[in-house]
Amino acid sequence: GAGVSQSPSNKVTEKGKDVELRCDPISGHTALYWYRQSLGQGLEFLIYFQGNSAPDKSGLPSDRFSAERTGGSVSTLTIQRTQQEDSAVYLCASSTASGPQETQYFGPGTRLLVL
Amino acid sequence: AQSVTQLGSHVSVSEGALVLLRCNYSSSVPPYLFWYVQYPNQGLQLLLKYTSAATLVKGINGFEAEFKKSETSFHLTKPSAHMSDAAEYFCAAIYGSSKTGNLIFGQGTTLQVKP
Numbered sequence: 001g002a003g004v005s006q007s008p009s010n011k012v013t014e015k016g017k018d019v020e021l022r023c024d025p026i027s028g029h030t031a032l033y034w035y036r037q038s039l040g041q042g043l044e045f046l047i048y049f050q051g052n053s054a055p056d057k058s059g060l061p062s063d064r065f066s067a068e069r070t071g072g073s074v075s076t077l078t079i080q081r082t083q084q085e086d087s088a089v090y091l092c093a094s095s096t097a098s099g100p101q102e103t104q105y106f107g108p109g110t111r112l113l114v115l
Numbered sequence: 116a117q118s119v120t121q122l123g124s125h126v127s128v129s130e131g132a133l134v135l136l137r138c139n140y141s142s143s144v145p146p147y148l149f150w151y152v153q154y155p156n157q158g159l160q161l162l163l164k165y166t167s168a169a170t171l172v173k174g175i176n177g178f179e180a181e182f183k184k185s186e187t188s189f190h191l192t193k194p195s196a197h198m199s200d201a202a203e204y205f206c207a208a209i210y211g212s213s214k215t216g217n218l219i220f221g222q223g224t225t226l227q228v229k230p
Binding site for chain 1: 151156161166207
């Protein structure tokens, strides 16, 4: 079956522009996670969705970052007024439910470069 | 703070040699533990996970890991390395205090396999 997909695979933008990153989770997965992978910080958690609600936004690095999920499926991560330190690979993962017993399946990521 | 530590950012072995990648967790209460592999320009793939059912966990591609509470460790091993094992490996944990099940990652270990 289809795995987690993300688009675009690569994005180059200029400092100060807004960007939107998309994640299509595995069908039927209610839990969705966004992570960021950068050279300086490694892999870090950004935000978690259960259905369409985001009970945990603690990992978002600043108020320039926001995310939403609609229809319990597709999620969009938006970065406003991008900065060079936002350059990273943004990974999305989904699982059948939240909790440690559930395996998170990762998408291929969106590689963001802010010039 | 709860964390995961991977000793050695770079490990190099010869083809056919033993692979040993080290991982330690920080809590006195054992978390759920995972090993993921990342091939270039791809997302993370689950190798194996520990959920307290058994201390020796077997995963895909011939990898296994042993949970040792006394050492707060979850090292990954493979008896005989193949060239195709060259990749980056991440140890991760979900601590019991987590309400969302988000993964906390180690810094990663790049495995090089020499012919």
